[in-house]
Amino acid sequence: MRRTIEQINEKIARGDVVVLTAEEAARLRESEGTKAIAQRVDVVTTGTFGMMCSSGLFLNTGHTDPPAKLQRVFLNGVEAHGGLAAVDLYMGATQASESDPRYGGAHVIEALLRGERVRLSARGARTDCYPREHVEAEITLKDINQAFLFNPRNLYQNYPAATNSSERVLYTYMGKLLPGYGNVMYATSGELSPLLKDPDLRTIGIGTRVFLGGAIGYVAWEGTQFNASPMRDESGLPLTPGATLALVGNLKEMSAEFLRAAYIPGYGISLFLGIGTAIPILDEDIAESASRPDSLIKTAILDYGIPRRARPRVKLVSYRELRSGYVEIMGKPVKTGSRTSMRLSRKVAETLREWIRRGVFRLSERTAPLPVDGQIRNLEA
Numbered sequence: 001m002r003r004t005i006e007q008i009n010e011k012i013a014r015g016d017v018v019v020l021t022a023e024e025a026a027r028l029r030e031s032e033g034t035k036a037i038a039q040r041v042d043v044v045t046t047g048t049f050g051m052m053c054s055s056g057l058f059l060n061t062g063h064t065d066p067p068a069k070l071q072r073v074f075l076n077g078v079e080a081h082g083g084l085a086a087v088d089l090y091m092g093a094t095q096a097s098e099s100d101p102r103y104g105g106a107h108v109i110e111a112l113l114r115g116e117r118v119r120l121s122a123r124g125a126r127t128d129c130y131p132r133e134h135v136e137a138e139i140t141l142k143d144i145n146q147a148f149l150f151n152p153r154n155l156y157q158n159y160p161a162a163t164n165s166s167e168r169v170l171y172t173y174m175g176k177l178l179p180g181y182g183n184v185m186y187a188t189s190g191e192l193s194p195l196l197k198d199p200d201l202r203t204i205g206i207g208t209r210v211f212l213g214g215a216i217g218y219v220a221w222e223g224t225q226f227n228a229s230p231m232r233d234e235s236g237l238p239l240t241p242g243a244t245l246a247l248v249g250n251l252k253e254m255s256a257e258f259l260r261a262a263y264i265p266g267y268g269i270s271l272f273l274g275i276g277t278a279i280p281i282l283d284e285d286i287a288e289s290a291s292r293p294d295s296l297i298k299t300a301i302l303d304y305g306i307p308r309r310a311r312p313r314v315k316l317v318s319y320r321e322l323r324s325g326y327v328e329i330m331g332k333p334v335k336t337g338s339r340t341s342m343r344l345s346r347k348v349a350e351t352l353r354e355w356i357r358r359g360v361f362r363l364s365e366r367t368a369p370l371p372v373d374g375q376i377r378n379l380e381a
Contacts, residue, residue: 005203013359029293045278046192049345051264056150067131068133082122149247150248151246157241159299166179191319198290204277214259218247302314
């Protein structure tokens with residue numbers, strides 16, 4: 001059974017498209033097999049809601065009267081990058097306030113999305129065309145011209161779980177890691193995870209339409225640290241971080257339900273974001289990967305107690321094991337916890353499924369594939 005994206009979009013327009021979430025597809029596979037997916041399902045939707053640290057907001061405030069060049073800029077006390085045109089700014093999600101390390105760029109982005117007033121304080125060099133040197137104002141999302149997320153790296157294809165063999169508690173972006181292999185933390189939504197359901201990126205590339213923060217967004221480019229040669233299991237699924245995506249979307253269309261700021265003790269500020277993809281079931285190979293259950297998707301547990309860039313691998317585990325609440329390490333049961341909200345990951349996939357059924361979301365052909373030879377290079381310093 002082979003389909004095209006055009007044929008699937010025609011079914012969406014007619015209202016007879018068959019869409020399942022990746023969890024529903026995994027259950028259908030377990031009961032009826034992969035062929036049932038290929039024959040009966042047109043689209044599988046995915047979802048994740050987790051930390052997306054490499055994210056940020058471009059915004060254009062509009063000009064003051066008289067005009068000013070906004071060069072040193074603070075929004076609610078958090079520095080924004082003003083080294084662009086006069087009133088174009090970029091607010092990085094992890095940028096921290098100079099006065100409150102628990103508040104940062106992600107909080108400013110969420111405040112704007114919620115309709116709150118944000119304090120703008122800026123200085124710039126006086127020029128003939130920009131005679132004003134200092135600006136103090138309040139802005140809201142409705143006041144400014146453009147506000148769009150441009151995220152250099154979202155959606156790691158697979159992210160290792162973390163544990164800690166050392167004798168002290170570690171506070172990391174993976175959360176609190178207890179000493180002596182006291183717990184395991186993971187950060188991927190398993191069988192719902194977007195890039196694990198199309199591991200060869202056959203349907204995902206530049207221009208692909210996605211669910212981003214409760215709105216329609218797009219793949220803009222390969223994500224930073226894109227790795228086309230991760231370690232893979234016997235079925236071809238990545239066992240280590242592989243592909244990543246650079247995503248863009250209009251903040252004015254997003255929902256605070258799918259975008260949340262957070263402070264991570266011992267790490268700093270981050271942005272939790274809901275992202276989902278719609279995978280067209282073009283053939284049986286895509287049906288097979290899009291319907292793999294947690295039991296067939298594995299990741300590595302790495303030891304954060306060893307302070308090296310290449311952390312030692314403790315063992316491989318499936319997401320079924322991780323989501324059971326316990327894994328075995330050194331013959332002992334160790335409690336697991338997730339940095340990803342499964343409830344909201346599921347809601348992303350379900351919302352995207354309903355958008356497609358209602359004809360709100362159409363599938364898009366990629367305009368160019370993502371690179372097949374991207375490699376991670378590290379700084380030697």
